[in-house]
Amino acid sequence: MSKANPVRDADEMFRESTDELGMAALREESVREGDHHDLVMSIPVEVQIVLGSAEMPVSELMALKRGSTVSLDRRIGEPVDIVVNGRRIATGEIIILEHDPSRFGVRLTGIGDAAK
Structure with a gap:
């Protein structure tokens, strides 16, 4: 060897x-x-539409069940945030799609600095 x-x-x-x-x-x-x-x-990005948020103690979170209601920090008609990969890039308003009334869409109302 x-x-x-x-x-x-x-x-x-x-x-x-x-x-x-x-x-x-x-x-x-x-x-x-x-x-x-x-x-x-061609890089995929994650787009989220944020209607609002809520803060609650874990005890309230654990008590949630089917039919429970969670109050959000925004009111109906207020702009929603459009978030891409964790960064807010625009704001918009929720709409019902004309070609498919069973689905939601978002109409952009502010982009970049105008979204702040």
Whole structure:
């Protein structure tokens, strides 16, 4: 049984690693500027519509059952927050969709700084 040569093995591993890095750099260079835009635009984001919130002690939370009512901190007709990946980006108003009256939608009323 022959012993492995640690110096040769390390040199070989280094050569393989640098070859892989070189190939990765070539692949990176081959991506055109427009491709970056497409990549970014295809990233999924989570969009939430926040009607309001409520704060209560755990004891009240644990006492909730079917039919219980939770009062929110907003009134009917007040704007709702549109939150993307945890950040508020806009405000809007709840609407009923014309093409499907069984569904809600949100009409944007403020975007960016106008949403504050």
